[in-house]
Amino acid sequence: xxxxxxxxxxxxxxxxxxxxxxxxxxxxxxxxxxxxxxxxxxxxxxxxxxxxxxxxxxxxxxxxxxxxxxxxxxxxxxxxxxxxxxxxxxxxxxxxxxxxxxxxxxxxxxxxxxxxxxxxxxxxxxxxxxxxxxxxxxxxxxxxxxxxxxxxxxxxxxxxxxxxxxxxxxxxxxxxxxxxxxxxxxxxxxxxxxxxxxxxxxxxxxxxxxxxxxxxxxxxxxxxxxxxxxxxxxxxxxxxxxxxxxxxxxxxxxxxxxxxxxxxxxxxxxxxxxxxxxxxxxxxxxxxxxxxxxxxxxxxxxxxxxxxxxxxxx
Amino acid sequence: xxxxxxxxxxxxxxxxxxxxxxxxxxxxxxxxxxxxxxxxxxxxxxxxxxxxxxxxxxxxxxxxxxxxxxxxxxxxxxxxxxxxxxxxxxxxxxxxxxxxxxxxxxxxxxxxxxxxxxxxxxxxxxxxxxxxxxxxxxxxxxxxxxxxxxxxxxxxxxxxxxxxxxxxxxxxxxxxxxxxxxxxxxxxxxxxxxxxxxxxxxxxxxxxxxxxxxxxxxxxxxxxxxxxxxxxxxxxxxxxxxxxxxxxxxxxxxxxxxxxxxxxxxxxxxxxxxxxxxxxxxxxxxxxxxxxxxxxxxxxxxxxxxxxxxxxxxxxxxxxxxxxxxxxxxxxxxxxxxxxxxxxxxxxxxxxxxxxxxxxxxxxxxxxxxxxxxxxxxxxxxxxxxxxxxxxxxxxxxxxxxxxxxxxxxxxxxxxxxxxxxxxxxxxxxxxxxxxxxxxxxxxxxxxxxxxxxxxxxxxxxxxxxxxxxxxxxxxxxxxxxxxxxxxxxxxxxxxxxxxxxxxxxxxxxxxxxxxxxxxxxxxxxxxxxxxxxxxxxxxxxxxxxxxxxxxxxxxxxxxxxxxxxxxxxxxxxxxxxxxxxxxxxxxxxxxxxxxxxxxxxxxxxxxxxxxxxxxxxxxxxxxxxxxxxxxxxxxxxxxxxxxxxxx
Numbered sequence: 001x002x003x004x005x006x007x008x009x010x011x012x013x014x015x016x017x018x019x020x021x022x023x024x025x026x027x028x029x030x031x032x033x034x035x036x037x038x039x040x041x042x043x044x045x046x047x048x049x050x051x052x053x054x055x056x057x058x059x060x061x062x063x064x065x066x067x068x069x070x071x072x073x074x075x076x077x078x079x080x081x082x083x084x085x086x087x088x089x090x091x092x093x094x095x096x097x098x099x100x101x102x103x104x105x106x107x108x109x110x111x112x113x114x115x116x117x118x119x120x121x122x123x124x125x126x127x128x129x130x131x132x133x134x135x136x137x138x139x140x141x142x143x144x145x146x147x148x149x150x151x152x153x154x155x156x157x158x159x160x161x162x163x164x165x166x167x168x169x170x171x172x173x174x175x176x177x178x179x180x181x182x183x184x185x186x187x188x189x190x191x192x193x194x195x196x197x198x199x200x201x202x203x204x205x206x207x208x209x210x211x212x213x214x215x216x217x218x219x220x221x222x223x224x225x226x227x228x229x230x231x232x233x234x235x236x237x238x239x240x241x242x243x244x245x246x247x248x249x250x251x252x253x254x255x256x257x258x259x260x261x262x263x264x265x266x267x268x269x270x271x272x273x274x275x276x277x278x279x280x281x282x283x284x285x286x287x288x289x290x291x292x293x294x295x296x297x298x299x300x301x302x303x304x305x306x307x308x309x310x311x312x313x314x
Numbered sequence: 315x316x317x318x319x320x321x322x323x324x325x326x327x328x329x330x331x332x333x334x335x336x337x338x339x340x341x342x343x344x345x346x347x348x349x350x351x352x353x354x355x356x357x358x359x360x361x362x363x364x365x366x367x368x369x370x371x372x373x374x375x376x377x378x379x380x381x382x383x384x385x386x387x388x389x390x391x392x393x394x395x396x397x398x399x400x401x402x403x404x405x406x407x408x409x410x411x412x413x414x415x416x417x418x419x420x421x422x423x424x425x426x427x428x429x430x431x432x433x434x435x436x437x438x439x440x441x442x443x444x445x446x447x448x449x450x451x452x453x454x455x456x457x458x459x460x461x462x463x464x465x466x467x468x469x470x471x472x473x474x475x476x477x478x479x480x481x482x483x484x485x486x487x488x489x490x491x492x493x494x495x496x497x498x499x500x501x502x503x504x505x506x507x508x509x510x511x512x513x514x515x516x517x518x519x520x521x522x523x524x525x526x527x528x529x530x531x532x533x534x535x536x537x538x539x540x541x542x543x544x545x546x547x548x549x550x551x552x553x554x555x556x557x558x559x560x561x562x563x564x565x566x567x568x569x570x571x572x573x574x575x576x577x578x579x580x581x582x583x584x585x586x587x588x589x590x591x592x593x594x595x596x597x598x599x600x601x602x603x604x605x606x607x608x609x610x611x612x613x614x615x616x617x618x619x620x621x622x623x624x625x626x627x628x629x630x631x632x633x634x635x636x637x638x639x640x641x642x643x644x645x646x647x648x649x650x651x652x653x654x655x656x657x658x659x660x661x662x663x664x665x666x667x668x669x670x671x672x673x674x675x676x677x678x679x680x681x682x683x684x685x686x687x688x689x690x691x692x693x694x695x696x697x698x699x700x701x702x703x704x705x706x707x708x709x710x711x712x713x714x715x716x717x718x719x720x721x722x723x724x725x726x727x728x729x730x731x732x733x734x735x736x737x738x739x740x741x742x743x744x745x746x747x748x749x750x751x752x753x754x755x756x757x758x759x760x761x762x763x764x765x766x767x768x769x770x771x772x773x774x775x776x777x778x779x780x781x782x783x784x785x786x787x788x789x790x791x792x793x794x795x796x797x798x799x800x801x802x803x804x805x806x807x808x809x810x811x812x813x814x815x816x817x818x819x820x821x822x823x824x825x826x827x828x829x830x831x832x833x834x835x836x837x838x839x840x841x842x843x844x845x846x847x848x849x850x851x852x853x854x855x856x857x858x859x860x861x862x863x864x865x866x867x868x869x870x871x872x873x874x875x876x877x878x879x880x881x882x883x884x885x886x887x888x889x890x891x892x893x894x895x896x897x898x899x900x901x902x903x904x905x906x907x908x909x910x911x912x913x914x915x916x917x918x919x920x921x922x923x924x925x926x927x928x929x930x931x932x933x934x935x936x937x938x939x940x941x942x943x944x945x946x947x948x949x950x951x952x953x954x955x956x957x958x959x960x961x962x
Contacts, residue, residue, distance in 0.1 A: 146570025
């Protein structure tokens with residue numbers, strides 16, 4: 001088991017290298033002129049030349065990449081084109097806020113998606129199933145920022161139940177910080193919850209058809225034993241298999257929710273960077289988020305290996 | 315042309331099978347209609363500003379209200395559909411083109427190119443979709459065109475991966491190998507053989523991608539990266555919605571509604587498609603434990619205590635399917651006495667397993683008991699309360715299946731598999747339960763019980779698994795053990811051990827056993843009595859010696875004479891006993907066996923066989939057969955002997 005985990009972790013190294021290389025290539029190969037994007041089309045040739053040398057854009061692409069990579073290994077993400085600031089401290093500042101919201105959204109989606117999907121699957125074809133399957137489909141059809149805006153309008157403003165926006169670091173005022181996290185987390189959670197509900201429902205139905213489910217009844221077990229020990233325990237590893245990829249949706253939603261709630265995370269950094277064509281910032285954030293995504297997938301995979309003893313470990 | 319008609323018939327099937335798909339199509343058509351109308355007409359000029367009319371709430375003149383410049387929101391929503399749909403559709407078209415080309419080519423060519431491209435796509439997929447698209451827009455600069463290019467590249471990753479695996483899975487199929495062998499051109503093979511077979515996968519993907527396209531365009535528009543003012547898309551409407559969320563709810567509300575509606579429509583359509591394409595979405599067979607009585611049947615109650623443990627009387631079960639009712643068990647009357655081993659034999663689909671499931675009252679949800687009674691220890695199995703029935707199962711009536719591994723919870727150890735029965739019935743003490751589990755494993759002669767108690771089911775061998783299942787079934791010393799082909803999946807040497815074990819159970823506990831099997835040799839060795847099933851009915855019941863030495867029903871005679879193998883098809887002409895066992899629901903009229911019956915043939919095909927159903931057993935007596943001509947013993951004997959000679 002340990003060997004398997006170590007192997008998986010080691011496999012991440014080439015993956016991250018590949019990721020950084022592809023990211024760099026795709027930022028340079030696509031047609032776009034960052035210099036004009038930042039300095040404006042009317043910039044004088046002198047100004048342009050100065051900018052180009054300042055950021056090393058006159059060097060060959062391979063050299064640019066190697067410099068970037070060398071800096072990266074020292075934890076240096078480079079300098080922002082627009083603000084001329086070091087990116088690394090900027091990221092470090094914003095990562096806690098992002099993680100806080102991400103965790104909140106993740107828990108909300110689990111809390112909503114898992115039980116609903118499980119019950120709907122157990123009672124396939126029932127009224128409960130029909131209502132919630134339709135709701136789930138509606139949920140995944142609604143733009144996240146729309147749901148969020150409606151939340152702000154009603155829960156935040158009209159009914160005044162929760163603060164509509166704002167952020168306080170957890171370390172400063174934990175209670176207020178959590179209170180402010182509720183509404184954004186709820187919004188973000190609703191991105192993944194319908195997917196999760198559908199996945200869980202499908203997995204539950206699949207497990208329901210297994211012969212051991214029949215046997216559990218023939219053994220005269222109590223309904224509670226069947227539900228938890230047989231159904232739920234077999235559904236969980238099945239969800240994990242597909243959960244990892246779905247979490248990408250959560251990370252994408254994160255960016256929108258940060259923008260919507262003026263949440264000072266890395267997502268807003270990415271949007272600002274994209275609007276201003278600030279390549280180093282965009283590159284840095286995408287790399288960070290992708291590594292996070294890969295790490296999440298890895299942990300999900302490991303959890304699966306722990307939960308389901310049947311999968312063979314290489 | 316051929317493809318076109320195939321696709322048309324596919325879409326017709328989707329629409330006729332799924333209500334969701336019809337609603338979906340309706341919504342999508344509505345959105346498309348709005349889009350078409352907007353090209354020629356909108357109620358107001360969507361860019362016309364009238365500061366007098368700022369923030370008007372919805373009214374007759376402005377059904378969806380006005381925005382901060384007094385522009386009519388309905389007109390803006392209508393015009394917004396143009397950008398949104400154009401971006402989504404062109405993005406999906408691009409993604410389809412790029413992704414499918416990469417996927418099909420790499421999957422088809424294989425080798426190093428495939429390996430390389432698969433790696434590249436895998437790494438690219440490590441970037442979450444929306445963030446990937448954001449990165450591309452960052453390079454190209456904010457505009458509707460960049461969004462559509464960005465989304466095309468983003469979705470192409472998925473298209474490439476999915477089509478590649480679809481191609482790889484069909485590539486090795488014989489007809490495509492044949493096509494390659496015949497030296498057809500690569501492009502011809504891809505176009506003619508591969509594309510049609512991956513079509514369903516691609517169409518589901520396209521539907522899903524259009525839904526994402528609309529959502530993601532809206533998201534990027536909302537982030538200010540899509541169309542720039544004064545142009546409008548559904549996403550950019552929401553920027554204003556958020557800005558004025560505190561004062562004008564209708565801007566936000568009606569800005570998002572069209573996105574939600576159209577994506578919902580597409581998703582419903584997609585679900586309909588997937589249900590049809592994905593064979594996994596079939597019926598559930600998890601049994602429903604409900605009181606099964608359909609109609610009360612007017613039969614007298616069975617006299618108590620006549621030495622019988624389980625009595626089945628005039629019992630009939632139907633399965634409800636899409637094509638109507640199908641009879642699975644027909645007028646079965648049958649008794650199991652205390653302490654006997656009864657063999658239940660018959661071909662597949664003859665109703666043996668359905669009968670067994672009925673005894674446990676665990677029929678599939680689409681089964682319906684049409685008539686009859688089942689009494690177990692003088693309890694009406696079909697009428698008692700759920701909790702009472704649960705107490706019986708696993709306690710006084712237990713069940714052993716063919717596939718022992720599949721019947722065990724893969725997530726729990728052998729120990730829990732046994733102790734949970736004890737705990738859910740009457741043993742509450744953990745230590746007692748564990749000791750009993752160990753004792754049971756000793757009893758079923760599982761080797762190394764202490765260690766195997768801690769193993770998971772998949773860590774045991776097939777024979778050991780079956781022993782564990784038997785141990786479970788013995789946990790509470792049952793009165794009746796129903797064994798549904800418990801030895802079929804095992805090696806002959808392992809089989810013998812299991813049979814010994816079953817014999818021992820009866821001897822030591824006096825447990826009655828129903829042994830369902832295909833194997834007459836086992837029946838001869840193990841059973842006291844035999845019931846032979848054909849097409850849902852019991853056609854003959856008798857003492858095991860009687861059945862083997864003097865079978866009365868022509869079908870039993872065929873079985874015993876080895877004329878008709880119970881498993882598989884009878885190949886070639888075996889005297890007059892040719893033909894296949896009838897399928898459930900397609901039983902011949904009259905005596906269901908008559909089309910294959912030599913006696914019927916010999917007697918000159920009397921009408922009675924095909925028109926009248928032979929009487930069922932009604933007196934619980936052995937030595938009876940459900941045949942119109944059983945009584946003509948002498949005649950039967952002679953026919954049998956001539957038949958035997960002829961074949962030998």
